[in-house]
Amino acid sequence: MIRTDGLRFGYDDRPVLRGVDFRAESGDVTVLLGRNGAGKSTLLKQFNGLLEPDDGRVVVDGETIQYDADSIAVLRQTVGFVFQDPDDQLVAPTVGQDVAFGPTNLGIDSTEAVEWALSRVGLDGYEDRLCSRLSGGEKKRVALAGVLAMKPSTIILDEPTAGLDGDGTRALVELLRELTNEGISVVVSTHYPDFAVAVGDSFSLLDDGRIAHRTSSFDEIPARNYGLRQFDSARNN
Numbered sequence: 001m002i003r004t005d006g007l008r009f010g011y012d013d014r015p016v017l018r019g020v021d022f023r024a025e026s027g028d029v030t031v032l033l034g035r036n037g038a039g040k041s042t043l044l045k046q047f048n049g050l051l052e053p054d055d056g057r058v059v060v061d062g063e064t065i066q067y068d069a070d071s072i073a074v075l076r077q078t079v080g081f082v083f084q085d086p087d088d089q090l091v092a093p094t095v096g097q098d099v100a101f102g103p104t105n106l107g108i109d110s111t112e113a114v115e116w117a118l119s120r121v122g123l124d125g126y127e128d129r130l131c132s133r134l135s136g137g138e139k140k141r142v143a144l145a146g147v148l149a150m151k152p153s154t155i156i157l158d159e160p161t162a163g164l165d166g167d168g169t170r171a172l173v174e175l176l177r178e179l180t181n182e183g184i185s186v187v188v189s190t191h192y193p194d195f196a197v198a199v200g201d202s203f204s205l206l207d208d209g210r211i212a213h214r215t216s217s218f219d220e221i222p223a224r225n226y227g228l229r230q231f232d233s234a235r236n237n
């Protein structure tokens with residue numbers, strides 16, 4: 001479970017988050033919505049300590065996040081973060097080396113973890129492929145595999161469908177639903193209503209630096225007012 005209480009954050013004194021009370025229940029897919037620049041990425045980055053609040057707190061599985069290096073190292077294993085742009089995430093020349101990076105640092109048997117994680121994202125046998133030669137969609141799956149290989153209890157995904165085609169989006173919905181059935185919590189930001197509906201258990205709308213709506217029914221989110229894209233290919237292509 002992730003919770004923020006009165007979270008405030010700004011870049012160079014320009015406030016972005018102005019008292020965010022956010023909730024993501026364990027075992028749910030929680031969808032974070034909001035117009036461009038609302039602060040979705042900024043909020044998601046608070047959940048595994050990539051950013052530190054100016055005020056308020058972030059609570060993960062009942063513990064308030066602490067920002068010393070040891071606490072952050074543990075947190076990064078518990079809460080995995082999949083960046084919007086996979087090029088911000090991939091660190092090694094080959095797929096196998098990249099997915100092994102996290103588990104190796106944690107002392108986990110990386111061969112088994114890599115095989116398992118690549119299989120979960122539908123990239124069996126990709127170990128020796130060069131990351132630089134992968135398509136954008138494949139890079140996104142490798143980035144997700146790298147997070148899965150660390151066996152986190154929560155996964156945060158920032159705009160994961162950007163650049164995915166209909167099949168890629170459908171596969172992602174299926175995988176995220178499977179992961180929640182296995183007890184993993186998922187928080188995901190998106191602009192795509194069909195993806196949100198297909199994947200989400202709960203929907204939170206970030207507006208004006210606060211959570212303006214939180215509901216289990218997507219229909220209650222006033223889409224037109226918040227820049228949601230009218231249609232996407234998650235179910236219909």
Ligand SMILES: Nc1ncnc2c1ncn2[C@@H]1O[C@H](COP(=O)(O)OP(=O)(O)OP(=O)(O)O)[C@@H](O)[C@H]1O
Pocket residue numbers: 011016034035036037038039040041042043
């Ligand atoms: N590193 C940074 N330094 C300064 N300002 C930033 C930085 N990162 C983001 N911002 C600003 O903070 C605000 C919120 O940005 P953020 O990326 O969190 O929004 P978002 O809701 O994820 O947007 P989008 O839907 O376009 O991805 C924006 O005005 C953005 O320009």
